Amino acid sequence: MKPLVNRMDLLTGEVPSGATVVIRRASDMKGLYQNRVALEGLIKAKDPVVYQVYNVAVPERNGELQHCVSIIYPGKVGDEYFMTKGHFHARRDTAEVYLGLRGKGKLLLQTEKGEIEVLDMFPGSILYIPPYWGHRTVNVGDEPLIFFAIYPGDAGHDYQTIEAHGFRKVIVERDGKPVLVDNPNYRPST
Ligand code: M6P
Numbered sequence: 001m002k003p004l005v006n007r008m009d010l011l012t013g014e015v016p017s018g019a020t021v022v023i024r025r026a027s028d029m030k031g032l033y034q035n036r037v038a039l040e041g042l043i044k045a046k047d048p049v050v051y052q053v054y055n056v057a058v059p060e061r062n063g064e065l066q067h068c069v070s071i072i073y074p075g076k077v078g079d080e081y082f083m084t085k086g087h088f089h090a091r092r093d094t095a096e097v098y099l100g101l102r103g104k105g106k107l108l109l110q111t112e113k114g115e116i117e118v119l120d121m122f123p124g125s126i127l128y129i130p131p132y133w134g135h136r137t138v139n140v141g142d143e144p145l146i147f148f149a150i151y152p153g154d155a156g157h158d159y160q161t162i163e164a165h166g167f168r169k170v171i172v173e174r175d176g177k178p179v180l181v182d183n184p185n186y187r188p189s190t
């Protein structure tokens, strides 16, 4: 691997070259929001992009550092804000750092035992995700939420655990403000 430099657009979050982009539309988020009817309506209307991730191409192996820029667009499904799918690292003993660049967000973190934490994301925020904590990012503002992330090359993504159990809490809009409420569909690990 040779050293490399890439450039991101600080306003839009786009990385025009050197990265592969993952695009997640409303139709990629089935089963993740509480309000299925609202999600179906959104998919039928125009199936908007909920978020996209520019992953700089780095080998997925020990010693390397994966890094990427994520852009979560403003929007809601019912009263639940646009958010990422959320994942644990396939290698649970790996951490991650986020650097907030634009917008207003919440980072929802949860252990497999169901312990939960919520951190604020804002331009200049430096967030540390310790090993063993699953994580999901939520855009609670009215502009794109943009952040840079860096994590071990061999961490990997486990989406299945979150899909199977959900997060204990969801972030919804109440009277124009984000609030953390219990997820009625949370299925704890036994
Ligand atoms: C951050 C990092 C990435 C992740 C992305 C989107 O940028 O944690 O590894 O892929 O958010 O989140 P998710 O993979 O849960 O959709």
Ligand code: ZN
Residues within 6 Å of the ligand: 087, 088, 089, 096, 135, 151
């Ligand atoms: Zn991660």
